[in-house]
Amino acid sequence: xxxxxxxxxxxxxxxxxxxxxxxxxxxxxxxxxxxxxxxxxxxxxxxxxxxxxxxxxxxxxxxxxxxxxxxxxxxxxxxxxxxxxxxxxxxxxxxxxxxxxxxxxxxxxxxxxxxxxxxxxxxxxxxxxxxxxxxxxxxxxxxxxxxx
Numbered sequence: 577x578x579x580x581x582x583x584x585x586x587x588x589x590x591x592x593x594x595x596x597x598x599x600x601x602x603x604x605x606x607x608x609x610x611x612x613x614x615x616x617x618x619x620x621x622x623x624x625x626x627x628x629x630x631x632x633x634x635x636x637x638x639x640x641x642x643x644x645x646x647x648x649x650x651x652x653x654x655x656x657x658x659x660x661x662x663x664x665x666x667x668x669x670x671x672x673x674x675x676x677x678x679x680x681x682x683x684x685x686x687x688x689x690x691x692x693x694x695x696x697x698x699x700x701x702x703x704x705x706x707x708x709x710x711x712x713x714x715x716x717x718x719x720x721x722x723x724x
């Protein structure tokens with residue numbers, strides 16, 4: 577049977593009525609294998625296990641039972657990264673925050689905080705990194721000579 581047919585049967589008759597033939601075997605290393613009770617794919621099991629449900633079938637079952645559990649994309653608040661670490665931050669609505677804690681009595685009393693965007697650093701090649709290190713080394717040598 578295909579997985580689509582299996583899912584249709586599960587939806588139609590429920591989980592209890594869906595019982596494919598399950599077989600187990602022990603390989604040459606002594607490892608026991610048992611078929612999943614839904615998709616009939618072999619999985620490694622311990623001794624004494626009666627039946628199993630593989631991980632992919634568990635996911636399918638969860639999606640059938642709880643279709644609204646798929647997480648939505650994160651919605652931005654419009655505040656910059658690290659705003660809760662700032663000593664004082666005022667958002668565009670006038671809400672005032674001191675170290676991430678809202679101060680409702682100060683709402684609307686201060687202008688919104690202007691956040692400067694970070695400067696984007698150009699990625700240096702290996703050769704440019706080497707030149708930069710040499711330049712810094714020469715500066716340190718000059719400073720050392722000047723102290724004497």
